[in-house]
């Protein structure tokens with residue numbers, strides 16, 4: 001095992017896949033000469049040159065679409081967005097084109113493209129820079145959505161994403177780039193898309209949390225353990241396809257479940273998982289499934305309001321107390 | 328198999344191309360106007376006021392930067408330092424009820440359009456007394472009652488909105504025009520081109536102004552966009568102009584002429600003003616993409632120093648008087664910091680305030 005930062009794990013995945021396959025290239029704002037807005041692509045320009053590490057203008061719709069066309073025509077683009085908040089401008093290419101072209105042309109072409117970049121909030125950056133988009137994209141058929149929480153998951157899943165023959169959205173977080181973790185040194189380390197991972201075992205309550213939310217769930221679980229409550233944490237890693245079997249199996253053991261989701265509450269991953277649990281494990285539940293999400297309000301700048309807005313470990317503990325009838 | 332060709336590459340190569348030590352300026356400044364303030368129809372008081380306004384923007388941001396570095400507030404902080412002649416020349420050239428909209432580099436615009444230093448500093452601190460009640464922070468200064476419609480953080484997002492402000496002015500026949508300021512980086516967004524076409528097609532009374540400060544984050548202008556920016560509107564048959572943005576008189580002269588024309592014929596303009604950003608893109612920018620020498624070249628053309636020298640040379644004012652202004656401004660900025668420090672944060676309830684104009688609704692609110 002090597003200890004890598006999240007950004008280094010992503011870089012290794014990109015590097016290995018670029019090394020392995022000439023048709024893989026990366027483009028995005030500041031990815032080349034600036035070495036990446038968050039230094040994810042540092043050194044790649046030196047290694048692969050200007051042909052395969054490409055700085056783009058601030059033209060999200062345009063370069064996302066150029067990526068889609070290049071993918072149709074034999075390449076494997078990795079398109080970096082400075083954040084998924086800016087990918088909103090490219091949503092037409094992602095939703096109307098990348099995810100649909102194959103189906104509407106009767107399978108005559110493939111769109112093997114990865115759109116990646118940080119997702120959701122990165123602190124006090126205001127309303128337009130703070131939205132979690134994983135649930136929104138998961139709404140649409142034709143593409144996978146990955147939102148890993150640790151360097152090891154990031155590396156293995158990004159390699160899978162790049163090799164995948166369909167559209168994949170791969171989401172990261174500005175606030176996790178510096179996070180260190182052990183990463184498998186296995187040669188050609190691949191984690192299949194669509195497999196959840198039980199990251200902590202426990203019998204009392206199941207907590208489902210991905211991406212940045214996994215880390216607050218972990219904090220909450222450590223706190224709860226001091227009170228004798230053992231939480232089982234499941235990191236779905238992939239939002240779509242969603243590995244509901246792993247969650248159901250856990251809920252059948254713990255009989256209680258909290259879903260933590262950095263999106264707004266309406267129709268998000270938490271709502272979907274809650275629905276599936278009640279359908280598939282209704283008889284096993286000792287309490288209604290609870291969720292911890294953002295409120296149905298845009299991100300405020302002001303620090304105290306922001307702290308109130310952002311889900312935290314305390315919110316999770318409260319939800320656990322409610323389903324374990326300890327409050 | 329075809330013969331192996333020369334390696335393809337896409338983006339123009341930039342930083343290390345080597346100019347034999349020669350400074351390759353990222354923006355070339357056109358000549359400044361030779362006219363005196365009198366010839367431009369500005370009074371002595373006007374130009375002294377211009378100086379004060381520019382100096383306020385400069386000191387406000389220099390102090391804000393210090394407070395940021397002390398960890399007094401968080402978020403992004405994009406400084407306008409170096410570009411103050413653009414905001415100031417414009418605001419003096421247009422009517423007070425003409426509309427202004429800009430991007431996130433917005434402190435200067437706010438201050439010169441009536442956001443008080445106190446309201447501005449408090450906004451940076453996220454305090455309830457800020458111009459946007461602490462909801463927006465640095466990127467979202469606004470003073471709508473003064474027709475400053477705010478700063479926006481999605482590059483290019485506000486360009487069509489500028490067109491929309493002009494649309495409403497034309498619709499209401501209120502004789503107001505709109506001005507929309509964007510960065511050179513924003514020129515590359517599709518929104519600009521859709522908006523230019525409709526503005527010309529519908530004769531919207533709007534001036535779209537590119538503040539070409541040489542860089543879009545770490546990418547110099549010639550590496551991110553082709554040709555000359557001001558020529559970009561030619562395909563739409565739209566009138567255009569290019570002028571120096573390091574001289575407040577030049578900005579004033581041109582913007583005044585253009586604004587009068589727009590008010591008369593309701594046809595839009597596309598304008599490139601060349602200026603320079605002295606500081607990094609935001610506070611976390613190591614600025615490896617430019618040389619110290621380049622920065623120093625532009626600092627020699629500093630708009631505030633330039634006006635100060637003019638005022639003294641032309642005996643419009645004197646050193647003592649200008650120094651008094653400077654200390655008054657300094658005092659104001661320090662007071663603004665105290666005000667921001669002492670102001671309360673918004674109450675918890677404020678989280679749910681300002682979302683809706685009508686009856687608010689919040690899904691699954693606890």
Ligand SMILES: Cc1ncc(C[n+]2csc(CCOP(=O)(O)OP(=O)(O)O)c2C)c(N)n1
Nearest residue numbers: 086432480481482510511512513542543544
């Ligand atoms: C749609 C979108 N893409 C990317 C960004 C990130 N970003 C913020 S500012 C900026 C550079 C913009 O440069 P320019 O338009 O020249 O304005 P300046 O910063 O020089 O004032 C970038 C890439 C963003 N805010 N919005």
Ligand SMILES: [Mg+2]
Nearest residue numbers: 510511542543
């Ligand atoms: Mg710029």
